[in-house]
Amino acid sequence: MNTLINDIEVIKTDQTTINNVDFDNLQFGHVFSDHMLECDYKDGKWHAPKVVPYGPITLDPSAKIFHYGQSIFEGMKAYKDEDGNILLFRPLDNFKRLNISAKRLAIPELPEAYFMEGLKALLKVDSDWIPKKEGCSLYIRPFIFATGKGFHASPADEYKFLISTAPSGAYFAGKLKVLIEEKYSRSANGGVGFAKAGGNYAGQFYPTQLAIEKGYQQVIWTDDNTHEFIEEAGAMNIFIRIKDTLITAPISDRILDGITRKSIIELAKAEGLNVEVKKITVSEVVAAAKDGSLKEMFGAGTAAVISPIAGFGYKDEDFELPELENTYAGFLKKRITDIQTNKCEDPFGWRYKV
Known part of the structure; x- marks a missing residue:
């Protein structure tokens, strides 16, 4: 059945799979909703998006x-409040960052209306897929990739923009044990580390596998030149609390401008916490771990929001963090x-009602 929502064409599926889903036991990103948003770039322009049944392409x-890896993505979540309203968190920040990534990878930038109106139409069609259980949400994955044909090493002339969604539980359970990286780099000056490019994450997998083999769950990335400065935690930004000061690295060519990161900085300052955005060395x-002034470390990102770190390894030595009753992370x-x-109230204007 074809309908229009927010001027977006909607082609509904004939067969929902929602009745096969155990919403009380959701893994992260394993089950996919009935529909997806699809939009193609051809003949030098983005064509009107439409909502279609979820399926292979x-x-x-x-x-x-x-062949050349032109692929970018975003990560977002949708929630439902007690009254059944569909809510997003800072969605325009995701849209703007998607286009920042697109520009860096020579992908045509997407019109705001296609992103926002298309996303709202998709969420209205699949509203029943948004979990209401505490700690769960509808994870949203917008992404763009090159579909243009040819083996010549140049930007494609055709692209596809999709948004697919997945009802999901918690990304991480419990606290993480991490390994500070001494050899491999996530990104380099002048590179694409600040973009959400698929290749950034592919390059992380092998060093992370090596860390897992040593008994850790994630890698703490350090700078590409000296490996002296703390930069990110796995696929997340990182925060370090020394005494009562919360520290995070400044964004750069190498570090993603995380939306959760920005929110934590603004919220912590509003709550009177001492926050410093500065380089911090290993x-x-x-x-600080040795003298007892290191109180907390945690990763921050859309999927997990905040993931506490229980301890870290460096140069064949392990350091445990104290177990505090009242943590900044919590x-x-x-x-x-x-x-x-x-x-609660939203004094920052972050919450977006669909």
Whole structure:
């Protein structure tokens, strides 16, 4: 059945799979909703998006995504409050960052209306897929990739923009044990580390596998030149609390401008916490762990919101963090998730009602 929502054409599926889903036991990103948003770039312009049934797509073997890696993505979440309202968290920031990534990878930038109106139409069609259980959400994955054909090493002339969604539970369970990286780099000056490019994550997998083999769950990335400065935690930004000061690295060519990161900085300052955006060395963190002034470390990102770190390894030595009753990580996570789910006031204007 074809309908229009927000001027977006909607082609509804004939067969929903929602009755096969156990919403009380959701893994992260394993089950997919009935529909997806699809939009193509051809003949020098983006064509009108439409909502279609979720399913496989067909690509030519010479599609440039396979050969030259023009692929970018975003990560978002939708929530439902007690009144059944559909809520997003800072969606325009995701849209703007998608286009920042697109520009860096020579992908045509997407019109705002196609992103926002298309996303709202998709969420209205699949509203029943948004979990109401505490700690769960509808994970949203917007992405663009090159579909244009050819083996010549140049930007493609055709692209596809999709948004697919997945009802999901928690990304991480419990606290992480991490390994500070001494050899491999996530990104380099002048590169694409600030973009959400698929290749950034592919390059992380092998060093992370090596860390897992040593008994850790994630890698703490350091700078590409000296490996002296703390930069990111796995696929997340990182925060370090020394005494009562919360520290995070400044964004750069190498570090993603995380939306959760920005929110934590703004929220922590509003709550009167001491926050410093500055470079921090591995040696500072090790020294703080040894003298007891290192209180907390945690990763921050859309999928997990905040992931506490229980301990870290460096140069064949392990350091455990103290177990505190009242943590900045717990306090900030609750404040952000309460804003996201409409359980408290939103003085920042972050919450977006669909």
